[in-house]
Amino acid sequence: MLRLNEVHAHYGESHILHGVSMKVEKGSVVALLGRNGMGKTTTIHAIIGFNPPTKGEILFNGTNINGFPPNKISRMGMALVPQGRRIFRSLTVKENLILGFRNNKIKDNHNLERIYELFPVLQERAKQLGRNLSGGEQQMLAIARALMTEPEMILMDEPFEGLAPTIIKDIGLKIEELKNSGLSILLVEQNIHFAAKIADYLYIMNKGEIVYGGTPEQFHSEEDQWKRFIEI
Amino acid sequence: MELSEIVIQTLNGISYGLLLFLLAAGLSLIFGLMGIINLAHGSYYTLGAYVGLVIIQMTGNFFVGLMGAAVVLALLGIVMERFFFRKLYKRELDQVLLTFGFAYLFMDINKWIWGGVPRSLPKPTFLEGSISILGEAFPIYRFGIIVIGLGIAVLLWLFLEKTRTGVIIRAGVDDKEMVSGLGINIKLYFSGIFALGAFLAAIGGVIGGPIIGAYPGLDFEILVLALAVVVVGGLGTLKGAFWGSLLIGFAETFGKAIFPDFAMFTIYVTMALILIFKPSGLLGKEES
Numbered sequence: 102m103l104r105l106n107e108v109h110a111h112y113g114e115s116h117i118l119h120g121v122s123m124k125v126e127k128g129s130v131v132a133l134l135g136r137n138g139m140g141k142t143t144t145i146h147a148i149i150g151f152n153p154p155t156k157g158e159i160l161f162n163g164t165n166i167n168g169f170p171p172n173k174i175s176r177m178g179m180a181l182v183p184q185g186r187r188i189f190r191s192l193t194v195k196e197n198l199i200l201g202f203r204n205n206k207i208k209d210n211h212n213l214e215r216i217y218e219l220f221p222v223l224q225e226r227a228k229q230l231g232r233n234l235s236g237g238e239q240q241m242l243a244i245a246r247a248l249m250t251e252p253e254m255i256l257m258d259e260p261f262e263g264l265a266p267t268i269i270k271d272i273g274l275k276i277e278e279l280k281n282s283g284l285s286i287l288l289v290e291q292n293i294h295f296a297a298k299i300a301d302y303l304y305i306m307n308k309g310e311i312v313y314g315g316t317p318e319q320f321h322s323e324e325d326q327w328k329r330f331i332e333i
Numbered sequence: 334m335e336l337s338e339i340v341i342q343t344l345n346g347i348s349y350g351l352l353l354f355l356l357a358a359g360l361s362l363i364f365g366l367m368g369i370i371n372l373a374h375g376s377y378y379t380l381g382a383y384v385g386l387v388i389i390q391m392t393g394n395f396f397v398g399l400m401g402a403a404v405v406l407a408l409l410g411i412v413m414e415r416f417f418f419r420k421l422y423k424r425e426l427d428q429v430l431l432t433f434g435f436a437y438l439f440m441d442i443n444k445w446i447w448g449g450v451p452r453s454l455p456k457p458t459f460l461e462g463s464i465s466i467l468g469e470a471f472p473i474y475r476f477g478i479i480v481i482g483l484g485i486a487v488l489l490w491l492f493l494e495k496t497r498t499g500v501i502i503r504a505g506v507d508d509k510e511m512v513s514g515l516g517i518n519i520k521l522y523f524s525g526i527f528a529l530g531a532f533l534a535a536i537g538g539v540i541g542g543p544i545i546g547a548y549p550g551l552d553f554e555i556l557v558l559a560l561a562v563v564v565v566g567g568l569g570t571l572k573g574a575f576w577g578s579l580l581i582g583f584a585e586t587f588g589k590a591i592f593p594d595f596a597m598f599t600i601y602v603t604m605a606l607i608l609i610f611k612p613s614g615l616l617g618k619e620e621s
């Protein structure tokens with residue numbers, strides 16, 4: 102589904118990613134772990150096209166999308182739930198959602214109904230402005246907005262950041278539901294316990310390089326290999 | 334001040350404020366969506382007035398001149414966005430220099446073609462004459478400005494609130510990168526919003542023409558007022574541009590009436606007061 106080959110990325114002059122290679126199989130959940138500032142978000146931004154790689158290949162369903170604009174990558178079936186949620190604060194919940202519709206299908210309510218079933222609270226708040234939602238509601242909106250584009254694959258950048266434990270549990274269940282529906286997910290996460298529980302494969306990133314990769318079973322038995330790169 | 338004068342100055346303030354709104358709305362939306370402060374925006378106003386004058390003289394019809402000038406300036410806006418500003422997104426200093434350069438260029442072109450003498454535009458005949466308000470004469474034409482200005486404000490509001498394009502533009506003001514991440518080619522909307530801004534400014538230039546006229550230097554005078562509006566109202570919001578325009582319109586007309594020698598002073602005081610109590614402007618986005 103998604104494969105990164107020797108991806109390098111820069112912000113201006115600073116070289117952030119140093120040859121990142123990883124892959125996400127169709128229908129699987131892959132977690133990307135690592136301390137703050139190690140290049141996880143930079144990887145996500147390289148994939149979605151916000152900050153295209155300076156070198157290397159990003160193959161999405163076999164097509165090298167390196168250099169494609171984000172709108173084109175999105176239309177190929179890739180969606181983003183960005184770090185910090187980035188919902189449109191001056192738009193209503195419903196307006197946030199309909200932006201994801203393709204081809205002016207503003208009157209087609211089918212997608213919207215499906216999304217409201219998954220996140221009933223968004224229907225209750227449909228007319229409220231994004232800025233007036235709680236953190237948890239904003240996160241649900243960010244996930245719902247991504248789903249509105251009917252993606253094959255979704256990039257989630259720290260979806261639990263800054264949320265209360267009960268809400269983390271709610272959203273965790275939704276993510277598992279999405280996994281079970283067959284969506285491919287690349288999940289950036291700080292909480293290794295949750296990541297090891299939901300993911301089929303885990304990568305650890307350190308200073309712009311992948312320093313570990315393994316299944317949850319390997320991950321548990323090979324603690325000595327990755328312990329120095331993250332806090333437990 | 335007598336009551337009649339207060340009423341008349343209030344009406345003047347509203348009509349002047351609505352003229353400013355036509356300018357400030359575009360300035361504010363262009364900034365909101367693209368991050369460009371277009372210092373050539375006042376030039377769209379004066380160019381609109383001159384082009385409108387030429388077409389009115391040719392056709393003898395005010396409204397043909399109005400629409401003609403608006404369309405010509407919209408095309409100019411598209412050309413400027415497409416061939417110049419598009420290359421300068423996120424390069425603030427270059428943008429300031431380029432837009433300022435254009436403003437001077439247009440001023441010189443205007444001076445060269447039309448000379449330094451102020452020109453006045455004719456009114457449409459059915460809006461000539463005046464009516465009496467509490468014993469004082471008030472030109473009917475100013476009501477015309479109020480009606481057109483309010484009409485355009487309502488249309489703009491409907492466009493931004495009720496259409497998908499409007500939703501996309503407002504989302505782009507919030508976070509245009511994220512809009513593109515949802516599969517929308519936001520750059521397609523940049524030319525459109527430039528065209529709209531220039532279109533509205535030209536309408537302002539033509540309908541303001543019978544009162545304010547057109548003369549070299551007007552572009553900068555009106556630009557300063559429009560900038561004051563967006564500072565007061567907050568950048569990137571239509572509502573802010575609307576209420577900011579009315580406020581600056583009032584400050585300008587009452588300022589001129591009460592302290593004729595310090596008209597600009599009242600505007601600066603208004604700006605300073607707003608900025609002290611609400612640094613992001615009346616309806617500006619809160620810092621996040």
Ligand SMILES: Nc1ncnc2c1ncn2[C@@H]1O[C@H](COP(=O)(O)OP(=O)(O)OP(=O)(O)O)[C@@H](O)[C@H]1O
Nearest residue numbers: 112115117135136137138139140141142143144184
């Ligand atoms: N827009 C930017 N301009 C310049 N440098 C940046 C920018 N964004 C991130 N960086 C730098 O790139 C490096 C990697 O940042 P990145 O955001 O990818 O880290 P991260 O792993 O996502 O961290 P976190 O867990 O805190 O989100 C950091 O050193 C950061 O300072």
Ligand SMILES: [Mg+2]
Nearest residue numbers: 141142143184
């Ligand atoms: Mg990050």
